[in-house]
Amino acid sequence: MGLHINWNKSFIYPVNTVPNIEDLAYKLGGKVGELPTTYLGMPLGAKSKSSGIWSGVIEKCERKLVNWKCQYLSSGGRLTLVNSVLDALPSYMMSIFPIPAKVTKRLDAIRRNFLWKGSEDKKKYHLVKWEELLVSKREGGLNIRDLSPQNKSLIMKWLWKFASPEVSLWKEVITAKYGMEDKWMTEGVTSLYDCSVWRSIRNLWLLVKDRTKCKVGNGEKVAFWNDIWCGQETLKHAFPELHSLSQAHEASVADLWTGQGWNLHLRRNLNDWEITFIARFHDTMARATNLTEEQDRLI
Structure with a gap:
């Protein structure tokens, strides 16, 4: 039916x-x-940076502790529960909302006290600094999750998805609302009256962009001079003399590709002493792949 x-x-x-x-x-x-209310476990209509939306996560962690404190657990058992349960409970919320420092401090206290005290209510000394337990086991720590960088990593996945070639309704909505800064990302959200979830996500774009380069397909999204796609730096920095002479500073790779070579749209003919610049440019671009029918993407 x-x-x-x-x-x-x-x-x-x-x-x-x-x-x-x-x-x-x-x-x-x-x-x-x-x-505000809750929909599919997420707060709806609440301020994204409010500490109040995290109260449910903190309550879940505290309820888990009530059951665990009723049974004897070794230090290794407590560490396993911290890594597998207490570290995972905030992940759903952290995948969208920035976690306030106040909430991070509270969740760290819950995990830290359970790891050292277990079921005992009396005060026990913490023998190792909490920061040292957060590093990997290879480096001498216990590989307990550091919530702040984990939160940033999960949020930056949305920026990675937005810049990917796949077509999604949510991407069309975000694009229509904020407009595009370039072919990869929306304009920055600067309005004082637009403190949205996307504003917190968009603020991390430079962290993503600085750690990626472009893989050229059809060349329509990759900025010829301003994106890193041929070598380890932008062509604007690799060939500043040619960039200053070009009249197409904002052109894409597809705009300057003629099918047989590159047309930089120089505003004048080169002098004899500038020939070395164009020779070095062609040597570098000889390693660049030809355009294909695939869409450009970040790697």
Whole structure:
């Protein structure tokens, strides 16, 4: 028969002021809800940087401790529970929202105290600095997750997905709302009235861009002078003399490729002493691959 909407369990959440919202809810059979709320385990309508949206994560960690403290666990057993459970519980929220320093400090305290004290309520000394336990076992630590860089890594995955060639509805919505700065990423969110989740995500774009280079396919998204795609630096920095002479500073790779070579759109003919620049340029570009029908992507 297929799935049907159960209106008795459904809510209508108005954004700002919605006239006749009660009449609409009555006709549909649902109820009028209030923001903020929770949807699929995520806060909806709350401030993304608020510490309050993390209260559920902290409560889950504390409930786990109540059950674990009822049984005897060795130090190795407590470490296993910290790494497999307590480290994983915040991951769902950390994949979208920036974790406040206050919440990080509280979760660190929960993990740290359980690791050293276990089921004992009396005070016990922490024999090793917490920061030293966060490094890998190869470097002498216990490989306990450092929440702040883990949070950044999970959030930056959205930027990686946004810059990927795949087509998604959420990417179209973000693009339509914020506009594009270049072929890879949206404009920065600078409005004081637009403190959105995307603003926190977009602020990490430079960290992603500085650690990637472009793999050229059809050349339509890769900026010829400004992106790293041939060698270990941009062509603007590798050949500053030719860049200053070019009239196509914002051109893509596809714009300057003629099918047989490169047309830099120089504003004048080269002098004799500048021939070495163009010779070195052609030597470098000889290693560049020909264009294909595939889309450009980051690597």
